[in-house]
Amino acid sequence: MGRKSWHLDRRTFLKGLGVTCMLPYLEAMGMGSTFSKGKTVQEAVKRLCFVYFPNGVGLPPIENPAHKKWSWFPLGEGKDYRFTRTLAPLASHREDISIMGGLSHPRSRHLLGHLAGDTWLTGGDLRGNEYRNNISIDQVVAQKFSRHTRYPFLALSTDGGVGYKSRVSTLSFDHSGNPIPSEHRHREIFERYFAPGGGAATEARRRSLKQDQKIVDLVLEDSKRLQRRLGRHDQLKMDEYMTSLNTVEEQIKRNEQWLDIPMKDFDASHINFNVNATVDPESYVRSTFDLMVLGMQVDLTRVMTYMMAREDGMGFGENFPKLALGLQRGHHAISHDKSANHWEEWGRYDQWVAKQFTYFLDRMKNTYDEHGSLLDNTLILYGSACSTTHDAVNYPLVLAGGAKMGVKHGTYEKFDDHVPMSNLFVNMLHTLGIEMDSFSDSSGKLDTKILG
Numbered sequence: 001m002g003r004k005s006w007h008l009d010r011r012t013f014l015k016g017l018g019v020t021c022m023l024p025y026l027e028a029m030g031m032g033s034t035f036s037k038g039k040t041v042q043e044a045v046k047r048l049c050f051v052y053f054p055n056g057v058g059l060p061p062i063e064n065p066a067h068k069k070w071s072w073f074p075l076g077e078g079k080d081y082r083f084t085r086t087l088a089p090l091a092s093h094r095e096d097i098s099i100m101g102g103l104s105h106p107r108s109r110h111l112l113g114h115l116a117g118d119t120w121l122t123g124g125d126l127r128g129n130e131y132r133n134n135i136s137i138d139q140v141v142a143q144k145f146s147r148h149t150r151y152p153f154l155a156l157s158t159d160g161g162v163g164y165k166s167r168v169s170t171l172s173f174d175h176s177g178n179p180i181p182s183e184h185r186h187r188e189i190f191e192r193y194f195a196p197g198g199g200a201a202t203e204a205r206r207r208s209l210k211q212d213q214k215i216v217d218l219v220l221e222d223s224k225r226l227q228r229r230l231g232r233h234d235q236l237k238m239d240e241y242m243t244s245l246n247t248v249e250e251q252i253k254r255n256e257q258w259l260d261i262p263m264k265d266f267d268a269s270h271i272n273f274n275v276n277a278t279v280d281p282e283s284y285v286r287s288t289f290d291l292m293v294l295g296m297q298v299d300l301t302r303v304m305t306y307m308m309a310r311e312d313g314m315g316f317g318e319n320f321p322k323l324a325l326g327l328q329r330g331h332h333a334i335s336h337d338k339s340a341n342h343w344e345e346w347g348r349y350d351q352w353v354a355k356q357f358t359y360f361l362d363r364m365k366n367t368y369d370e371h372g373s374l375l376d377n378t379l380i381l382y383g384s385a386c387s388t389t390h391d392a393v394n395y396p397l398v399l400a401g402g403a404k405m406g407v408k409h410g411t412y413e414k415f416d417d418h419v420p421m422s423n424l425f426v427n428m429l430h431t432l433g434i435e436m437d438s439f440s441d442s443s444g445k446l447d448t449k450i451l452g
């Protein structure tokens with residue numbers, strides 16, 4: 001099918017006074033205009049994103065006057081629910097979101113809420129002395145979607161790395177239940193994943209990839225020889241090490257395959273790479289969201305996780321209430337305080353976090369690719385792994401996006417408090433086109449009209 005006379009090329013630029021700017025996606029560029037002989041419009045992509053905040057949320061008791069102002073969960077339910085001040089920033093996206101209450105992971109319900117952060121996307125078992133976590137839902141999807149993109153997934157956080165067991169700084173876990181390191185330095189993320197190729201740069205990159213792969217191959221071979229001489233405990237450590245090396249090798253091979261495929265044009269001039277989470281948390285968080293939107297816009301990956309802060313007062317996020325709102329206490333300290341203004345302080349901070357998530361939804365809704373709004377083709381889950389006072393029950397959850405995948409939003413649904421959150425994950429997998437009947441400790445699909 002040929003281009004119509006009114007169609008614009010996807011790579012149309014505005015030029016003038018020495019400045020070149022790429023146009024945003026316009027209808028005149030033709031929605032879904034990728035064609036091949038004998039085929040119809042290219043099928044729209046499906047994406048998955050998770051955004052996490054720690055320490056639960058403020059839930060004043062019904063008899064407390066603060067309940068109607070600062071309860072994280074809305075008043076009423078169904079389509080007629082009413083926002084309190086806490087989630088009021090999300091009001092403009094009422095038809096793009098669904099609020100869910102009551103869900104949790106059965107094996108985490110008797111854990112201190114901080115420990116449950118490790119299991120938010122896994123439903124794993126942290127009870128007792130053994131740490132039996134399992135693969136996270138994002139990694140299941142990444143395995144299925146990875147053939148389509150340069151990178152299988154992006155794991156982001158405000159602190160970076162993995163943290164440690166029960167106080168992780170990542171949401172992603174591999175097939176063995178081991179944490180996958182997250183990234184948090186904006187400039188490094190941009191340079192690593194969005195660096196342009198072409199010409200001599202491409203040839204240099206190809207040589208570098210081959211050299212890196214050779215080094216990995218040598219280390220893998222040496223590791224195999226060494227492993228035969230080790231005791232059981234050291235063999236387990238070596239297994240973890242070799243798994244990491246294999247991951248590096250696989251990504252090197254992927255990079256080489258994508259080297260000659262040009263990335264979509266993009267404009268990153270709006271992203272602030274000089275923000276510091278210890279000085280300006282709002283700019284830092286929003287720059288992270290900007291990078292995520294850009295990654296989805298150019299189809300860098302279709303699976304992302306972002307841990308906005310760590311549990312238990314650890315990491316940069318603890319001081320966000322002080323830096324962003326001028327409060328006297330950090331997030332974890334506020335969540336344990338029982339003074340008179342406790343609920344208002346907590347509510348104000350929950351509201352601030354909701355404002356940042358609203359910024360992300362705004363950017364997603366108003367950023368387009370050839371398939372339309374990014375939000376309509378992305379399933380996003382926002383929430384925490386505990387409710388008030390860090391009980392690992394009644395997780396506060398907001399599901400957003402996915403309108404073109406058949407998701408029906410606009411309601412607040414309360415589920416029985418014994419329903420596994422993993423049931424929701426099964427529905428999400430089906431919505432993404434992945435036909436799996438179970439995940440982790442699920443007991444089936446979630447009985448909901450939101451997701452089929």
